[in-house]
Amino acid sequence: MNLRRDVFQAIADPTRRAILSLVALQAMTPGAIAGNFNSSRQTISKHIQILTECSLLEQKQQGREVYYNLNPDKMKEIADFIEPFRKMWDDRFNKLEAIMKKQI
Amino acid sequence: MELKTKVNAEAGKQDMVITREFDLPVELLFRAFAEPELMEQWMGTKVLKFEGRKHGSYRAQTTDAQGKVVFSANGTFHEFIPNKKIIRTFEMENTPMGVQLEFYDFEKLTDTASRLNAHIVYQSVAQRDQVLKMPFAQGLNWAHDRLQEIMNKSK
Numbered sequence: 074m075n076l077r078r079d080v081f082q083a084i085a086d087p088t089r090r091a092i093l094s095l096v097a098l099q100a101m102t103p104g105a106i107a108g109n110f111n112s113s114r115q116t117i118s119k120h121i122q123i124l125t126e127c128s129l130l131e132q133k134q135q136g137r138e139v140y141y142n143l144n145p146d147k148m149k150e151i152a153d154f155i156e157p158f159r160k161m162w163d164d165r166f167n168k169l170e171a172i173m174k175k176q177i
Numbered sequence: 178m179e180l181k182t183k184v185n186a187e188a189g190k191q192d193m194v195i196t197r198e199f200d201l202p203v204e205l206l207f208r209a210f211a212e213p214e215l216m217e218q219w220m221g222t223k224v225l226k227f228e229g230r231k232h233g234s235y236r237a238q239t240t241d242a243q244g245k246v247v248f249s250a251n252g253t254f255h256e257f258i259p260n261k262k263i264i265r266t267f268e269m270e271n272t273p274m275g276v277q278l279e280f281y282d283f284e285k286l287t288d289t290a291s292r293l294n295a296h297i298v299y300q301s302v303a304q305r306d307q308v309l310k311m312p313f314a315q316g317l318n319w320a321h322d323r324l325q326e327i328m329n330k331s332k
Contacts, residue, residue: 081306084188155184157312163182166197166293169219173205176215 080151083127088112089120093129093143100133100142186309191302193309195295203291207260207283222248230257235265252279260285274308275300 084090092106107117121141124130128147133140186193199206209215213224216237226236231254239248249270256264263281268274282294299305 081188081310082303085302085306087189090188151188154313155186155309158309159180159182159184161312162184162195162197163180165219166182166199169206169209170199170201172215172218173199173201173209176205176208 080127080129080147081154083123083129084151086120088117089124092117092120092124093148096130096141097143100140102138102140106141186305189302191300191305192296192298193305195297196292198286198290198292200289201291202289203260203283203285206291206293210263210281210283211257211259222250228254230254233257252276275304277308 084093088110091110095101095106095109103118103121104114106121107114110117121130125132125141128144130141131144133142182195182197184193184195209219211229213227213235216227217224220237222237222239224235224237226234228234234251234253236251237249238246241247251268251270252266254263254265256262261283263279263283265279265281266276267279268276277300278298280296280298282296284292284294286292297305299308
């Protein structure tokens with residue numbers, strides 16, 4: 074049932090993270106994105122495909138050109154993923170603090 | 178509101194840093210990590226073995242009401258400097274989570290406040306992300322289980 078790629082897997086790659094930070098500033102064509110890297114156009118195109126498949130990038134057709142930009146909702150989802158983990162530790166540390174205050 | 182506990186896990190890295198400030202003198206904060214009776218209380222697990230010293234080791238275990246082991250973990254101390262530092266390994270037994278290396282720094286802020294800095298290193302990016310995602314996945318499972326219970330009752 075793994076139709077969609079794992080977002081975490083997608084952002085684990087440094088080139089893909091660099092692409093995300095580029096398009097975070099402005100929508101870019103695949104050619105303009107590739108122009109920032111030494112890798113082949115084909116390699117960059119594959120990275121863009123992976124990022125698009127997991128919805129981190131959004132495609133927009135403008136005339137004959139396709140532009141890519143960052144999907145902020147998906148990025149927020151990644152941040153939210155960590156929230157239950159943070160909450161778990163926050164609860165645990167609150168308990169620690171309460172227990173240790175009784176030791177004073 | 179500023180969050181008291183912060184988790185810094187950068188994308189694509191195999192480590193994370195958890196920081197937290199406590200309204201506790203650093204000596205008390207350290208005791209929470211150095212005395213098994215206290216650890217049991219806030220960690221909610223039973224401590225079977227605890228040798229709080231360099232090259233010492235520890236084991237913890239949680240059992241459910243039926244006596245079935247639901248959590249067991251162990252590790253070894255590499256450094257144990259009172260009120261300053263603990264370096265230890267941590268391994269959750271019978272899980273694919275692997276062994277993690279933990280650096281705990283205890284810092285005095287004032288006479289009544291302190292900060293804990295926990296730097297945790299995993300074997301791979303994938304393993305770290307797995308650990309990060311666990312409470313999220315558990316939350317989903319619990320929600321699902323509760324739903325299942327409600328559905329069973331309404332049958």
